[in-house]
Amino acid sequence: MLYAIITEISRWIIPLAILFILFAAVIKKVKVFEVFIEGAQEGFTTAIKTIPYLVAMLMAINIFRATGAMELLVHNLSSFFDYFCFPVELLPHAIMRPLSGGAALGVATNIIATHGPDSYLGRLVSTMQGSTDTTFYVLTLYFGSVGITRYRYAVISGLAADFTTLAASVFIVNKVFGAGS
Amino acid sequence: MxxxxxxxxxxxxxxxxxxxxxxxxxxxxxxxxxxxxxxxxxxxxxxxxxxxxxxxxxxxxGLVQCLARLTRPLLRFLFPEIPQNHPALGAIVMNLCANILGLGNAATPMGLIAMQEMQKLNRGNFKTATSAMCTFLALNTSCITLIPTIIIGIRLMHNSADPTAIVGPTIFATACGMIVAITVDRFLYFFHRNR
Known part of the structure; x- marks a missing residue:
């Protein structure tokens, strides 16, 4: 019920927001067409400016993934994660998630297809996929758009949040659906 | 790093x-x-x-400034460097709202606008992130998600009995992540300032 309401809101909010903004602008006697063009002017340069930053980051991540270095890391970390009752099957997803959204989604889809969406692993991977963002992609894109190369402590807080969400996902899925169900 | x-x-x-x-x-x-x-x-x-x-x-x-004014009590704690009623605050709020509702397409442009506005306030080196930017990105990447649209679609495709069963757990997990992100960010903010 609550979910249905939220979905309905998210369907309507953008068109209504656009309409509302246009109305407010007309009331303030803004020349709507001219001002829109004036703002849109910078769209191209902003998007193009992100290219070198994204190329650098996605290139490195892709090398790490395609050469099998990631698999090796997963393999070495598996006993450590096993200690915390974290299912080894989901480790590639946990490591991939902050680096590459597409790759993580691929892993998640694969697990849902093999184990079923309503299995323990299926539910856990769904929660993990839904609850975290592709931290490195977001940082690179957002900082890149304004030409910033020194991220200071943004990486630390981002990764701390990712790790917490991961732990919280395992905890809550065990609590709500029961472990290994 | x-x-x-x-x-x-x-x-x-x-x-x-x-x-x-x-x-x-x-x-x-x-x-x-x-x-x-x-x-x-x-x-x-x-x-x-x-x-x-x-x-x-x-x-x-005048809507962006209006939004900035409305959310000021909350944002003053997180973004003390951004002046009152600055458009950056309006863009930040819009970005976070779009993120919460799972509207990725709208969230990114709003976020980039917020970054541009914050870069205008950057008094230090233009290649170095400001504290406000770090806080914003901590909030953005850990933001509470109400509707994980894509994964629900995939669950539906694989004939899940209850595709939205994971919505509650997702809200809980993102809320935990957001609390930690804000705490860590505030801690690092004061740590870096006092050095």
Missing amino acids: VNFIWLALIVLGVIVAGTSGKIEIVTLAALEGANNAVKTSLNLIAIITFWLGIMKLAEAA
Whole structure:
């Protein structure tokens, strides 16, 4: 019920927001067409400016993934994660998630297809996929758009949040659906 | 930190490829990654241009400043450096709302606008992130998600008995992440300032 309401809101909010903004602008006697063009002017340069930053980051991540270095890391970390009752099957997803959204989604889809969406692993991977963002992609894109190369402590807080969400996902899925169900 | 991670990703990749006798993969993977990056940036042109136009209208109508004023009590704690009623605050709020509702297409342009506004306030080195930017990105990447649209779609596709069963757990997990992100960010903020 609550979910249905939220979905309905998210369907309507953008068109209504656009309409509302246009109305407010007309009331303030803004020349709507001219001002829109004036703002849109910078769209191209902003998007193009992100290219070198994204190329650098996605290139490195892709090398790490395609050469099998990631698999090796997963393999070495598996006993450590096993200690915390974290299912080894989901480790590639946990490591991939902050680096590459597409790759993580691929892993998640694969697990849902093999184990079923309503299995323990299926539910856990769904929660993990839904609850975290592709931290490195977001940082690179957002900082890149304004030409910033020194991220200071943004990486630390981002990764701390990712790790917490991961732990919280395992905890809550065990609590709500029961472990290994 | 980023320098180290970036270097580690590439060096480890090359070493692993070399020792497993598949060294040619490195160049292929690099080009594939670069290709994806350019495609992503090009895809952004359309949505960013559209939303920049709409946002300029919202600004001209005084709506962005109005939003900044309404959310000021909350934002003053998180963004003490951003002056009152500055458009950056309005863009930050819009970005977070779009993130919460799972509207990725609208969230990115709003976020980039917020970054531009914050860069205008950058009094230090233009290549170095300001505290406000770090806080914003901590909030953005850990933001509470009410509707994980994509994964629900995938669950539905695989005949889940209850595709939305994970919505509650997702809200809980993101809320935990957000609390930690804000705490860590505030801690590092005061730590860096007092040094």
